[in-house]
Amino acid sequence: DTEVTQTPKHLVMGMTNKKSLKCEQHMGHRAMYWYKQKAKKPPELMFVYSYEKLSINESVPSRFSPECPNSSLLNLHLHALQPEDSALYLCASSQSGGLAGYSETQYFGPGTRLLVL
């Protein structure tokens, strides 16, 4: 099973709302990633978790708050977002990340399409 699942598929939220995105994988992977993708652009890395510890935060605003409750689950908590945060949010996982991540394949979920009004 090489599937990464993401819920919800679509999300519309106001600038004062709090919502969460969920990502799950059952491949035994120990590295998980959040990306943001604007239309017609490549993905931009936001966060990396390796062995449930946050190892990379690419200067993402604090209105985005990641959480990794266990090795299979990754959440992204959203609060007080801006309209420019509207995008496709992609989750990915790879076997172990860290120094072994050089040649690892990242497996992507289908994404959550977020619209902030």
Added chain:
Amino acid sequence: AQSVTQLGSHVSVSEGALVLLRCNYSSSVPPYLFWYVQYPNQGLQLLLKYTSAATLVKGINGFEAEFKKSETSFHLTKPSAHMSDAAEYFCAVSVPLGSNYQLIWGAGTKLIIKP
């Protein structure tokens, strides 16, 4: 600094024709290179990757890519295009980031298949 350049934001070919998507990289270390495909409203799927085992890499769906160090290229080809190949294609290189690695992405090439 490592970077990836994809020549042509759009490539249009007829069904049955050769597909050639270009990717050039710059890297100060031996590169690990990837091609991903993204179908409309979907996530990204790995087509193939180069990890120094062989310069000609075969991937899924009939795609292959050849690593040419002298040209710093990793172009993606498919002998005969199919309508189902219409998608966005991204080339990426793996680079160090702290104690991890991240993918540096090209801007993407949209492949259009004409009937």
